[in-house]
Amino acid sequence: MALDLKTKALKKSLSVFHLSTGSCNNCDIEILDCLTPRFDIERFGMTLAGSIKHADVLLVTGIVTVKNLSRIKVLYQQMPKPGFVVAIGGCACTGGIFRDGYQMAGPLDRVIPVDVYIPGCPPKPEAMIAGIVKLLEKIK
Amino acid sequence: MEILRIFSLFVMGFISFSIIGIMSGWLDRKITARLQWRVGPPWWQNFADFIKLTGKETVIPEGANQFLFLLAPVVGVFAVTVTGAILLSSVFFNPIRWDLFIFIYLLMIPSVVIFLAGSSSGNVLASIGAGRELRLLLSYELPFIIALLVPVIKSGSAQIQQILVYQLENGANIGYVSGTIAFIVALLAFQGKLGYVPFDVSEAETEIAAGTFIEYSGFPLALFKLMRWILLSVGISFLVIYFMAGFRNAVAGALKYVGILILIVLIKNTNPRLRTDQILKFSWGWLTMFGFVAVIFALMGY
Numbered sequence: 001m002a003l004d005l006k007t008k009a010l011k012k013s014l015s016v017f018h019l020s021t022g023s024c025n026n027c028d029i030e031i032l033d034c035l036t037p038r039f040d041i042e043r044f045g046m047t048l049a050g051s052i053k054h055a056d057v058l059l060v061t062g063i064v065t066v067k068n069l070s071r072i073k074v075l076y077q078q079m080p081k082p083g084f085v086v087a088i089g090g091c092a093c094t095g096g097i098f099r100d101g102y103q104m105a106g107p108l109d110r111v112i113p114v115d116v117y118i119p120g121c122p123p124k125p126e127a128m129i130a131g132i133v134k135l136l137e138k139i140k
Numbered sequence: 141m142e143i144l145r146i147f148s149l150f151v152m153g154f155i156s157f158s159i160i161g162i163m164s165g166w167l168d169r170k171i172t173a174r175l176q177w178r179v180g181p182p183w184w185q186n187f188a189d190f191i192k193l194t195g196k197e198t199v200i201p202e203g204a205n206q207f208l209f210l211l212a213p214v215v216g217v218f219a220v221t222v223t224g225a226i227l228l229s230s231v232f233f234n235p236i237r238w239d240l241f242i243f244i245y246l247l248m249i250p251s252v253v254i255f256l257a258g259s260s261s262g263n264v265l266a267s268i269g270a271g272r273e274l275r276l277l278l279s280y281e282l283p284f285i286i287a288l289l290v291p292v293i294k295s296g297s298a299q300i301q302q303i304l305v306y307q308l309e310n311g312a313n314i315g316y317v318s319g320t321i322a323f324i325v326a327l328l329a330f331q332g333k334l335g336y337v338p339f340d341v342s343e344a345e346t347e348i349a350a351g352t353f354i355e356y357s358g359f360p361l362a363l364f365k366l367m368r369w370i371l372l373s374v375g376i377s378f379l380v381i382y383f384m385a386g387f388r389n390a391v392a393g394a395l396k397y398v399g400i401l402i403l404i405v406l407i408k409n410t411n412p413r414l415r416t417d418q419i420l421k422f423s424w425g426w427l428t429m430f431g432f433v434a435v436i437f438a439l440m441g442y
Contacts, residue, residue: 008188012188045189078199
């Protein structure tokens with residue numbers, strides 16, 4: 001019962017940490033769009049967190065580069081569990097047009113476990129909200 | 141018996157002020173959202189946040205002083221609860237002698253605790269935040285205490301209950317020139333105590349990533365949030381009792397409380413963050429000067 005309440009509370013108040021591993025900023029701008037009056041995800045209790053220790057969800061935009069590889073792993077380990085990872089944009093999901101680049105260190109799911117993929121270049125805010133709804137269905 | 145009385149006061153203070161504080165925190169978020177043309181979170185949002193944080197893992201960083209790191213939030217919640225209990229006791233039950241001084245002293249502890257939390261985290265950004273928090277404490281404490289002198293001069297007593305009784309007989313302090321100036325000074329200083337936006341240097345989210353709280357997660361973070369909610373409700377209740385003749389009429393009292401809360405949120409939403417040197421200049425310059433003006437007016441009887 002107590003555990004059930006905690007899961008319910010988790011579903012209703014996701015704190016999101018936004019990690020940009022050197023993306024082109026298009027996805028980042030679309031993520032910020034979700035916080036604006038038109039979409040306002042604070043209605044559902046989602047807020048941006050300043051520190052990874054406060055976060056429940058790690059949003060990753062951009063490809064995993066050789067330089068960022070260790071940092072992404074450390075950030076994932078530092079995230080207090082239960083925590084989830086969302087890959088936003090074609091770059092984070094598959095590598096996108098940079099998949100043959102010399103800096104490419106594998107798509108995100110080869111580095112850390114990914115819960116939800118939101119493809120698009122960039123994905124629309126509606127797509128991101130749909131992805132987060134899928135994440136909420138996954139939390140049990 | 142005495143111990144039982146103190147314990148029941150403590151529990152009463154904790155329950156009432158934490159629930160009022162959590163709801164005030166929600167009102168703060170909701171008003172902020174409406175000001176930004178958004179809808180804002182539902183009323184149970186802060187309860188959900190708190191319950192969620194109790195269920196999360198607590199990560200203790202490697203370079204941290206574990207004992208202080210975990211002790212700081214507990215001491216903080218304890219201190220603000222005691223301030224709430226003192227306020228309850230001096231308004232409704234037996235007043236404690238010199239309770240105003242105890243109150244001012246205990247109201248300083250949250251800032252000290254935040255400093256302790258930042259410096260024991262073993263994080264560079266947290267230690268920057270801790271240093272800023274101490275500078276903030278030094279800046280706002282002087283005008284805060286000077287502003288609180290005004291009702292003491294008017295009523296000739298340093299007891300919260302005596303000051304309240306004086307106001308019920310002679311009209312609220314805020315009705316006088318000196319009281320109005322002192323209230324504005326105390327409100328701005330209290331904004332600094334809360335760490336709200338013009339004075340949020342110690343946890344500047346976009347600059348030093350939550351500063352002093354950067355390493356906190358799980359239950360200790362929940363306790364810190366609870367501490368700030370209780371501080372919010374205790375502080376506003378104190379301002380209402382101290383300057384606006386208290387909660388004698390329940391509806392008027394609630395309106396006074398919400399009015400001060402809205403004022404704080406409006407200041408929070410319409411001001412940019414100040415640098416530490418600007419804060420020091422502002423509070424030791426303008427605020428302290430106006431505090432002295434209020435004290436002189438009070439001595440002259442206005």
